[in-house]
Amino acid sequence: MLLSFENLGPWRIALGIIAALVTAFLVCPLVLIVMLSFDSSPWLVFPPPHWTLRWYRELFTDPDWLGSFMVSLEVGLTVTVLSVLLGLITAIGISRTRTAWRPACETAFLMPMILPVVVTAIALYAFFLRIHLNGTFCGFVIAHLILALPFSVGAILNGLAHIDPAIENAAVLCGSSRTYAIMRITLPSLRPALFSAAIFSFLASWDEVVVAIFMASPSLQTVPVRIWGNLQQDLSPVIAAVSTVLIVLSGLFIFGANFMKSEKK
Amino acid sequence: MTAFLSIRNLHKSYHGNVAVQNVSLDIRKGEFVTFLGPSGSGKSTTLYVIAGLMSPTGGDVLVNGRTILDVPSNHRNIGMVFQKYTLFPNMTVRENIAFPLVVRKRPRDEIEARTNEMLRLVRMEQLAGRYPAQMSGGQQQRVAIARAMVYEPEILLMDEPLSALDKKLREEIQGEIKRVHERTGVTILYVTHDQEEALRLSDRIILFNTGRVEQIGTCTDLYTSPRSRFAGQFLGNSNFMPVEIMDAAAGTIRLPGGACVENVRICDSGDVDHPLLMMRPEDLTFRKAGDCASSFDGQVRSSYFLGNVMNYEIGIPGDYTLTMRVYIDGTEHPPQTGDRVSVGWLPHKAIVFR
Numbered sequence: 001m002l003l004s005f006e007n008l009g010p011w012r013i014a015l016g017i018i019a020a021l022v023t024a025f026l027v028c029p030l031v032l033i034v035m036l037s038f039d040s041s042p043w044l045v046f047p048p049p050h051w052t053l054r055w056y057r058e059l060f061t062d063p064d065w066l067g068s069f070m071v072s073l074e075v076g077l078t079v080t081v082l083s084v085l086l087g088l089i090t091a092i093g094i095s096r097t098r099t100a101w102r103p104a105c106e107t108a109f110l111m112p113m114i115l116p117v118v119v120t121a122i123a124l125y126a127f128f129l130r131i132h133l134n135g136t137f138c139g140f141v142i143a144h145l146i147l148a149l150p151f152s153v154g155a156i157l158n159g160l161a162h163i164d165p166a167i168e169n170a171a172v173l174c175g176s177s178r179t180y181a182i183m184r185i186t187l188p189s190l191r192p193a194l195f196s197a198a199i200f201s202f203l204a205s206w207d208e209v210v211v212a213i214f215m216a217s218p219s220l221q222t223v224p225v226r227i228w229g230n231l232q233q234d235l236s237p238v239i240a241a242v243s244t245v246l247i248v249l250s251g252l253f254i255f256g257a258n259f260m261k262s263e264k265k
Numbered sequence: 266m267t268a269f270l271s272i273r274n275l276h277k278s279y280h281g282n283v284a285v286q287n288v289s290l291d292i293r294k295g296e297f298v299t300f301l302g303p304s305g306s307g308k309s310t311t312l313y314v315i316a317g318l319m320s321p322t323g324g325d326v327l328v329n330g331r332t333i334l335d336v337p338s339n340h341r342n343i344g345m346v347f348q349k350y351t352l353f354p355n356m357t358v359r360e361n362i363a364f365p366l367v368v369r370k371r372p373r374d375e376i377e378a379r380t381n382e383m384l385r386l387v388r389m390e391q392l393a394g395r396y397p398a399q400m401s402g403g404q405q406q407r408v409a410i411a412r413a414m415v416y417e418p419e420i421l422l423m424d425e426p427l428s429a430l431d432k433k434l435r436e437e438i439q440g441e442i443k444r445v446h447e448r449t450g451v452t453i454l455y456v457t458h459d460q461e462e463a464l465r466l467s468d469r470i471i472l473f474n475t476g477r478v479e480q481i482g483t484c485t486d487l488y489t490s491p492r493s494r495f496a497g498q499f500l501g502n503s504n505f506m507p508v509e510i511m512d513a514a515a516g517t518i519r520l521p522g523g524a525c526v527e528n529v530r531i532c533d534s535g536d537v538d539h540p541l542l543m544m545r546p547e548d549l550t551f552r553k554a555g556d557c558a559s560s561f562d563g564q565v566r567s568s569y570f571l572g573n574v575m576n577y578e579i580g581i582p583g584d585y586t587l588t589m590r591v592y593i594d595g596t597e598h599p600p601q602t603g604d605r606v607s608v609g610w611l612p613h614k615a616i617v618f619r
Contacts, residue, residue, distance in 0.1 A: 169318055170351035170409075172338050174365040175416065188355040 030247060037240035044237055055241040065226065065242065072222040075137070076205040079144045083201035084194055086145075087152030092182070094153070095160045106157070113150035117210045120146065125214040135217030143215050144205040151200035159193020192261070199257055207246075269294035269329065269452060270315075270420060276323035277310050284310040286476045288324070292454070294419075297446050299463040300456045302473030303499070308456045311473075312422050315454065316345050328419070344413030344451075348425040350405045352397035358408050359384070359393040365416040383411040386445060403434040410445060423455045427462070439465055460500050464488075472496055493534035494618045497543045504544045504587050508617060518542065518617055521583045526559050526612050534618035543616045546576070549589035551600065552609035560609040561587065565602050575599055579608055 008015060032046070040050035059065050094105050112120055124143050125134065133139030163186060171181035187194075209224040216225045223242065230239055268291035277285040285307040292298050300308035313319040315326055317338035325332050333341055352361050362383050366376040384390045387407040397405055406426050413421055423442070427435045443466060446453055457463055463470050464484045472479040472487060472495075480487060480496045491497035494505070511517040516529040518540070529542070552560050563581035570576075571590075577600070579587045587608060593599060600606050 164349055164351065166347050166349045167351045167353065169338075170345065170347060170412075171353065171364070173316060173318075173341075173343060173345045174368060174412065175339050175342075176364075176368045177339055180368070185353050185355070 033240050033243045034247065036237060037244040039237055039240070042237060044235065044240070055237045059238050059241045059245070062238075064221075065223075065238070068221050068223045068226040071220060072206060072224075075140050075144060075222060076202050078141050079148050079205040080198050080202040082141070082145055083148040083152040083204075084197050087149055087156050087197050087201075088190075088194065090149070090153050091156035091160055095157060096165075109153045110150045112146050113154075117147070117208075121211040121214045124211065128215075134215070135220055137220065140212070140215045140220065140222075143211050144208060147208060147211060148201035148204040151204055152197040155197040155200060156190065156193050159190050163189050195257075195261070199253075268292065268327075269296075270454075271327040271330075272311070272315070272324070273327065274324040275311060275314060275321050275326070277307075277314060277319065277321045283476055285314070285321070288476075288478050290471060290478065290481070292452060295450045295452055297453045297455065297466060297468045299467035299470045300454065300473055301460060301463040301470050301499070302458065302479070304458055305475075306473035307476035308471075308473040309424055310476075312424055312454060312456050315420070316343055316422055317341050342416070342418050343420045343422060344416070344418035345422040346406065346409045346413050346424070346426040348428055350397065350402060350409070350429075352405050352408055352412070354397050356396075357393065358389060358395050358397075358400075361397070361408055362411045362415050365412065369416065379415055383415045386414070386448065387411045387441060403430050403438055406430070406438060407441060410442065414445060414449065414451065417449075417451075419452060421451045421453045423453065425456055425458070428457075428459070435462070436465075442466065464500075470500075472499065474499075491543070491616065492532060493536045494541060494543070495536055497616065497618070502546055502588060504546065504549075506542045506544075506585055507539050508542045510540050510617065510619060513619075516612070516617075521585070522561075524559075528612045530613070530616045532616050532618050537618045540617050540619040543618065544587070544610050545614065546588045546590040548611055548614045549587060549591075550609050551591065552607045559612050560607050562605070562607050563587065565600050565604045565606055567602055568600075579606065581608070 005012065005015075035048060036044055036046065037055055038051045038053070039045065039048035040052040040054070041048065090109060094102060094109070097105060121143075124139075124146070128134045128139050128143075133142070167189075168178075168181045168186050171185045172178055176184070207224060208222075209228055212222050212225045213228060216222070221229070223246065227239055227242060230236065270290075270292040272288055272290040275285055275288040277283075288307065288311055300311060302308045310319065314321045315333075317333070317336070320334070326334055352358075353364065356364065359380055363376050363380045366379060371379075381390075384393055387410055389404065389407055389411065392400060392404060397408075400408070409426070426442075427438055430438065439462065442453075442455075445451070455463075455466060467484065469481065469483055470487050471481050474495050480492050482490075487496060487500050491500065497503045498505075506521065508521070509519040510531065511519055511525060513531050515527055516531055517525055517527045518529050519525050520542075561579070561581040563579040566578040566580045566586065568575055568577045573592060575591050575593055577589045577591065579589060581587060589608060591599070
């Protein structure tokens with residue numbers, strides 16, 4: 001290889017320093033928020049005068065926060081399941097269209113990813129007002145599904161591109177029905193793509209604020225919405241505790257996903 | 266001839282492009298038939314229509330006199346080996362071969378026995394537990410043949426199955442295919458653009474060109490009696506030279522130099538504007554100068570050695586080049602580049618297309 005670490009000579013040190021600086025830049029804010037969550041001062045003083053677990057106690061005894069976690073999880077998981085199923089059907093449909101409509105279809109399904117989220121949010125809000133879906137779980141799921149689908153369709157289309165349709169044809173000639181061939185031959189080969197479709201779909205819903213703010217009601221608030229609301233009212237260190245919990249959860253999630261991926265190989 | 270598989274006036278066009286036009290064929294049970302032709306000549310499309318993976322825009326495909334066009338692919342009982350590697354990546358060799366029987370819900374011990382039999386047939390018993398990704402292309406295609414044969418289909422379709430393999434491996438698997446054909450007596454339709462492969466394998470060759478059937482015949486038929494310039498050119502290399510026909514009944518022609526020759530076969534081919542004389546390189550021999558009318562005087566432009574034969578390029582008056590292939594028996598001194606030579610040819614072996 002032309003640019004290999006071994007051949008860099010003295011530049012290795014420079015590269016190491018740059019890498020350290022970049023890492024610090026990325027990690028410092030996270031470290032700060034984690035430290036603040038253990039800060040005894042209610043005014044977010046840094047460095048913390050004393051350490052405490054008080055904010056975590058408040059967080060885990062507050063039914064509003066716990067409720068928000070449940071809402072986030074329920075919306076996220078429902079969106080994930082629907083997004084993967086619909087994404088799979090859509091992607092198979094698109095990948096097998098041999099007409100001039102194919103690029104148009106693909107663009108249409110990837111549109112919500114390109115469109116400013118605020119635009120999508122306002123449009124959905126106005127529309128849902130008319131059909132009385134505002135502030136409902138169903139409306140929440142539909143809104144997030146629209147944001148998640150492009151990721152799912154994209155990931156599965158990419159996966160399908162690596163699968164030769166001749167393999168499925170071979171299964172059909174072997175006597176299998178088209179549906180059975182898809183279930184038994186195409187889907188297993190598609191497993192990694194379905195897996196990343198699920199992860200991206202879940203994350204698209206889990207950490208989404210803009211659309212969620214429009215969809216939320218006092219009794220239906222996801223974690224990011226509640227964080228946003230609390231930030232505007234009072235800046236309590238409970239928010240630092242929530243953030244820390246989110247960081248840990250996301251870390252575990254990504255770690256678990258990578259672990260499962262490497263298990264499969 | 267009792268036709269087992271008949272194709273009647275098959276027509277296929279898509280997006281306004283005609284891929285197959287008016288193809289009609291009759292194939293006997295147990296025959297090994299090759300669809301030979303350049304790429305885009307309609308041979309693969311015809312095969313895909315028989316497999317049911319494409320539907321024709323016109324015409325019919327009959328097996329034992331009954332149309333199969335209304336039968337879905339998975340009920341046609343046709344085996345197929347594809348150009349690309351199509352083993353199921355999530356299954357082992359054994360599971361791949363057993364798949365058609367599992368789908369047919371055959372009893373477990375029958376599946377076991379048939380799968381073993383197929384593994385033996387293609388000599389893959391040692392690798393039964395491997396996954397496709399762990400095998401070479403040649404091994405994968407052998408398993409694909411076994412999978413296509415395990416349910417004893419009456420027809421086996423092969424779409425350039427060896428085109429991705431190197432020459433040595435290709436010849437080895439050609440032998441394997443030949444053996445499978447002899448042992449099982451299955452009717453094989455084999456698509457290839459490789460004339461050598463077609464000659465080596467088939468009972469009959471169906472020559473395709475621009476979506477039509479150019480000629481049907483045994484290998485020797487096609488080689489010795491091509492009915493068009495395309496056929497003469499595609500199968501074996503040939504020398505072509507414009508001539509004038511003096512007397513079609515007697516086969517008298519006049520060569521570019523002015524000499525007249527009798528007894529040449531005249532063939533109505535329809536794909537030439539001007540009468541064209543075709544001579545096979547191996548039908549040309551060195552002569553003493555002025556030996557007979559049917560000879561050309563020329564000069565050796567280049568020669569190369571091909572083991573037991575020499576290949577010569579001879580320049581003759583009129584700026585034509587003749588390719589000739591001559592057996593070297595070691596007793597004579599072969600002509601060298603630059604030597605003046607006289608090349609004789611056999612009028613009764615040559616053909617004039619008009």
